[in-house]
Amino acid sequence: MTAPLPPALARTDLGLGTRYEGKVRDTYDAGDGRLVLVTTDRISAFDHVLRQAIPLKGQVLNSVAAYFFERTADVAPNHVLAVPDPNVTVGVRCDALPVEFVVRGYLAGHAWRVYREGGRELCGEPLPDGLREGDRLPRPILTPATKAVQGHDEDVSRLEIVARGLVDADTLGRAADLAFAVFDRGTQIAAERGLILVDTKYEFGRAPDGRLLLIDEVHTPDSSRYYYADTYEERLRAGRPQRQLSKEFVREWLMEHGFRGLDGQTLPDLPPEFVRDVSARYVELYETVTGQAFEPDLSPDPEGRIRAALGGVAGAG
Template sequence: MANTITNTNYNFPGQKNVYKGKVREVYELEDDLLVMIATDRLSAFDVVMPKGIPCKGQILNQIATKMMDATSDIVPNWLEATPDPNVAVGAKCEPFKVEMVIRGYMAGHAAREYKAGKRELCGVTLPDGLKENDAFPEPIITPATKAEMGDHDEDISREDIIGRGIVSEEDYKVLEDYTRKLFQRGTEIAAERELILVDTKYEFGKTADGKIVLIDEIHTPDSSRYFYMKGYEERQRQGEPQKQLSKEFVRQWLIQNDFQGLPGQTVPVMSDEYIETVSERYIELYENITGSKFEKADVSNIEERIERNVVGYLEQRS
């Protein structure tokens, strides 16, 4: 097994505090600066798996930062620099307490809800007669409340978000507009690589001067689902599963092993061999969505490498 990074404990110059999410660890520094480290942790059904996935943090960080660069002309984002393959540095923001989920196709969570007989998701009415993985007439926004580590994200409607004061109506309109623009751009980028962006989620925050910006990750296999474009129509006609690149294959493996994050369930053991296949799938997605070969960073001492690169960047910046 390759070296992985599943936990960090740094003390960077000017450090004020640390927030540890399901996958990323965020170090807050003076001058409203954040250092976000993408670990190799794997989360599914809002549960962090016991073992890390080799190269996963690097892949997530590099896809997210490439996609932020590719969308910065239509939606502003928090990113300032990427001093290390696993690290992004940018402006501190006050995050909105919702995840903006947008779906172009009935897959994953939406398909499971639909199969259970539900015809409304987050206040959005779903048409009858859809098959799993069919395209919606137009993309739908199905927000979720943002959970802390170990808790479950929960579906929530636009009306509840505004009515409960989670986000003001004025700000929510901006979030919706940005979400649709990002999904359209992401769809175009995916199509260039002969992929279909099926669904994804975006997170936003507000800077100290009141500007709404994109934060966290974008168009990664942890936040998005992709289908291969080639053969999509034929597989739908035949009622066959779609060939996809996303974290859904991990969820399906967990379901097959009687785990969906429900009370009383135990996380099944992932063998080293299976973990290597998960890492290979993440590399496959990276190369497909970016159109470039994955260059594995030095993992002989990941913790030391990150510290050296971040401290070097901060010294150069000051």
């Protein structure tokens, strides 16, 4: 991307009632049964929010999520009511389940690091001997994690989820079924685009009418990892790293600069040229996974633009 980047949207203050700041999203509850979710340009890795925001990242994430929410709605109902701005989704206010539903089809990322260190079980799911990084698993597995507001998420098995009273067994089973169904659809869509959906995480919430809805995001570069299918087998045989679309390259950059999110480590600053590269790679992911050209909104006042788009929401003006 050679054109100047727009200002990064690092934080919003829209005055829409109760505001909650997550790692990436600013969520507003105006008290009318809807949530306004603003996907900012903040970026997190190893459960830490980096000091530098990535211009256009929020637009990419929100747009990719909107694309996949629409294409998976027939297999898993979701919370989306409207997408009035590139950075904004208006959704049904749900009581979120306190667990992330991580589905893995391949041995990569956190699962590979556990396996490499000798682990042969993850969240109660056995992992066979003899696997290499990037190998396809015998079947997709569910490796849930508790959601931490601060600090690290915690791996947890289905049995532990029920035993700790986090989610009842019936709800857990239905959410797991939905997660596998959406993963299967995502796998099909990825294959159409010459990609392999490696792993991803889903979140679910209960709507006021009792429905279990897919919420937050789906199949975005922040929540998912993709490999390029055309070079997968060749690189696997050669023991070479896979070409992938995800934010793993940000984690790798941090690790190269001495940061893994461990106590006592200093979070490094991202240099401007790397920020630009990260922005370009997010755009690349959007265009690759959707097959559509990315048309960014380059407004010099992204928060003002969002306020105008939300003019019909009480308190936004």
